[in-house]
Amino acid sequence: MKIKTHLGISVDGFIASEEGWPSQALMPTFVPGVSHGHPDFIAGCTAVLIGRNTFEAGLGAPRWPWPGHRVFVLTSQPLPDGALSDVVAVSTPELLLKTMQDSDLGGDVHLVGGQRTLAAFLALDAVDSLGVVVLPLLLGRGVPFSVPSAGRRNLTLTSTRALPDGSVENTYTRGTQPGQ
Secondary structure: OOEEEEEEEEOOOEEEOOOOOEHHHHOOOOOOOOOOOHHHHHOOEEEEEEEHHHHHHHHHOOOOOOOOOEEEEEOOOOOOOOOOOOOEEEOOHHHHHHHHHHOOOOOEEEEEEOHHHHHHHHHOOOOOEEEEEEEOOOOOOOEEOOOHHHOOOOEEEEEEEEOOOOOEEEEEEEOOOOOO
């Protein structure tokens, strides 16, 4: 099991608008589950790892965004009424990581986010692959890619490709950490 991301980021460093819309969703070429290299990325994933806000946004979507995937939610609050019954909700990143490792997932885990969930798993050094789709978009403000508590991380670029709409998909793995 590998934990990996595939998130959109505006050229000026935002993963979502001030209103909470993912940067990719603001692109005129965005098609959920189809565009920006998503089909290639998700092919090996059997589970998703999300924070509570992302989970609730998924519940409110016209269709469930992660059909056929096991769902693991990082939350310290009870799930809302009407939540899916097969969702695993755990209050700490350490316990959630162990729960996923102990599960028979048969594939990789897509860390969907959001920002705090990504920072928590980066802090555990549990993110195996950081996929970033740089979008030809300036937001000016919104939700930044990183939080200060995420700390410094050295990464190794393992692949890059230009996408038809001018976006660039970069994939990084963990590099040597500062001080090593």
